[in-house]
Amino acid sequence: MKKGLYSIGGIVILLIAAFIFVLVPALAGGAGENRLPAYGSYNGVPIKFEEGSEFYSLANQAVQRMEQQGYSFNGDYASFFYSMAFSQAFNQVVGPMALRDLTAQSGWLAPDSAVDRALINQYYNESGEFSQALYNATPDDTKRKYQEQVENALTAGRSYEDLFGSFESFGSKKLYGLKSSSAEIEFIRQMGTEAHEYEYVAFSMKTFPDEQTKEFAKSHSDKLTKYDLAVVTVNDEAKAKDVLKRINNAEITFEDAVTTYSTKTTGDSESGKITQNRQYQIAGLLKDKEKAGEITSLAKDALSEPVELNSGWAIFKCAGDAVQPDFENADDLKAATNYIYSNEKGVVQDYYTARANDFIAAAATSGYNDACAKFGVEKQTTPSFALNWNNTTLVGKSNVEDKPELKGALTNENFLNEAFKLGEGEVSTPITLASSDAILVLRCSGINKEAGTSAEDAPRLIGDEIANADAVVVNSAIQNSPKIKSNSAEFMAVFTGEKR
Numbered sequence: 001m002k003k004g005l006y007s008i009g010g011i012v013i014l015l016i017a018a019f020i021f022v023l024v025p026a027l028a029g030g031a032g033e034n035r036l037p038a039y040g041s042y043n044g045v046p047i048k049f050e051e052g053s054e055f056y057s058l059a060n061q062a063v064q065r066m067e068q069q070g071y072s073f074n075g076d077y078a079s080f081f082y083s084m085a086f087s088q089a090f091n092q093v094v095g096p097m098a099l100r101d102l103t104a105q106s107g108w109l110a111p112d113s114a115v116d117r118a119l120i121n122q123y124y125n126e127s128g129e130f131s132q133a134l135y136n137a138t139p140d141d142t143k144r145k146y147q148e149q150v151e152n153a154l155t156a157g158r159s160y161e162d163l164f165g166s167f168e169s170f171g172s173k174k175l176y177g178l179k180s181s182s183a184e185i186e187f188i189r190q191m192g193t194e195a196h197e198y199e200y201v202a203f204s205m206k207t208f209p210d211e212q213t214k215e216f217a218k219s220h221s222d223k224l225t226k227y228d229l230a231v232v233t234v235n236d237e238a239k240a241k242d243v244l245k246r247i248n249n250a251e252i253t254f255e256d257a258v259t260t261y262s263t264k265t266t267g268d269s270e271s272g273k274i275t276q277n278r279q280y281q282i283a284g285l286l287k288d289k290e291k292a293g294e295i296t297s298l299a300k301d302a303l304s305e306p307v308e309l310n311s312g313w314a315i316f317k318c319a320g321d322a323v324q325p326d327f328e329n330a331d332d333l334k335a336a337t338n339y340i341y342s343n344e345k346g347v348v349q350d351y352y353t354a355r356a357n358d359f360i361a362a363a364a365t366s367g368y369n370d371a372c373a374k375f376g377v378e379k380q381t382t383p384s385f386a387l388n389w390n391n392t393t394l395v396g397k398s399n400v401e402d403k404p405e406l407k408g409a410l411t412n413e414n415f416l417n418e419a420f421k422l423g424e425g426e427v428s429t430p431i432t433l434a435s436s437d438a439i440l441v442l443r444c445s446g447i448n449k450e451a452g453t454s455a456e457d458a459p460r461l462i463g464d465e466i467a468n469a470d471a472v473v474v475n476s477a478i479q480n481s482p483k484i485k486s487n488s489a490e491f492m493a494v495f496t497g498e499k500r
Contacts, residue, residue, distance in 0.1 A: 040486040042097040058089035096156035098478045103159045110154040192452030195384040201377040202405035202438040203352040217336035223280040228320030230272035240306035240313040356430035408435025
């Protein structure tokens with residue numbers, strides 16, 4: 001959040017800085033400022049891209065910053081980059097507006113003395129001393145503008161400091177900001193004091209042995225039979241009946257219907273031939289899968305009645321004889337593998353779960369390392385980590401999920417339950433991690449009950465993390481406020497010249 005809402009000094013400097021470059025080359029080519037709609041609004045107040053506005057200045061700054069980082073505003077991605085810059089500027093405008101709104105609800109007003117202290121900085125000379133001459137030379141309307149900007153900055157800053165603190169302290173405590181109780185800090189500290197380490201093996205479900213594929217496919221060969229079919233697809237049942245009637249009355253041929261009437265949502269665009277022609281693929285096209293039998297039982301050259309697809313309607317024609325699969329053939333074996341992974345993934349999971357259970361039994365008999373050698377799997381290790389849902393910085397982030405097999409582990413309730421109930425030396429049951437497509441077997445190799453942040457460092461370190469977490473929540477609340485309305489799509493359409 002602190003990056004999203006800038007400091008008081010930053011606000012003042014930002015708003016009064018002189019931007020000497022032109023923001024948008026595109027404006028000169030068509031979309032003039034006066035024709036641009038408001039980018040959005042806060043609580044009904046429009047936020048417009050017009051010279052002299054805060055949004056204009058911040059958008060300029062965002063473009064300049066992005067150009068310095070290597071973004072090109074003249075190439076194919078210029079529109080996208082401008083959109084990024086405007087979005088950043090809009091967030092920087094509405095954030096302080098929301099904070100000023102929050103402060104206003106409390107009735108707080110910026111003291112004249114505080115305003116004067118901030119304003120005097122604008123009239124220092126090069127020696128760092130107040131210059132009466134510089135003050136006198138400043139036009140009155142510019143002075144009023146400075147004062148308004150400072151008052152706005154102080155008003156936004158008041159709620160910001162009350163929520164998140166400032167650099168001002170009393171002893172070792174920040175003078176302002178939400179405070180964390182010692183009990184809260186200690187509770188969070190304790191969450192990270194017990195860290196576990198594991199050895200593990202991973203049975204990847206991304207591949208399935210050919211012999212297992214053949215064994216399963218032979219008992220499901222009907223699903224993998226190939227059919228020689230062509231199809232005419234139309235949008236509704238009435239049209240399908242009309243086309244079928246015309247074919248049966250010899251007014252048109254089936255081939256003519258493909259060319260003239262078919263929407264060609266499936267099948268070859270010229271012949272209508274279906275290439276995804278296995279039984280399970282044909283059934284997958286139909287809204288009522290049970291009707292697949294009516295289509296696959298068609299005699300050669302016969303036509304089906306109109307049948308409803310998942311989208312639209314169709315008339316099928318049998319163009320040739322069915323071909324039974326041969327799983328010694330590479331194409332049929334590949335088709336069987338695709339069928340298993342698209343429709344019967346549980347078969348793969350069951351196979352590797354059984355392998356994992358056999359591994360566990362072997363580990364209990366001959367030891368974990370011998371079981372790794374016997375099953376040809378590589379033993380890997382985790383770093384030490386505490387029970388920490390979603391790997392939050394409050395408890396202490398770890399790099400556990402850097403291991404590909406452990407991707408998603410720290411948001412998997414079953415993984416965390418199984419892992420942290422193990423005593424040292426104990427082996428887990430098979431743990432399925434869908435996010436990494438693997439089945440794991442863990443062995444707890446060590447437990448450190450004095451890990452994490454020390455009690456002495458906790459008030460400083462964990463206290464700061466609590467404040468950061470609070471800031472993220474508040475920032476999210478501000479950005480999702482119903483008072484914030486975005487008109488970015490309309491704005492960008494006019495800005496880029498797509499809409500005139």
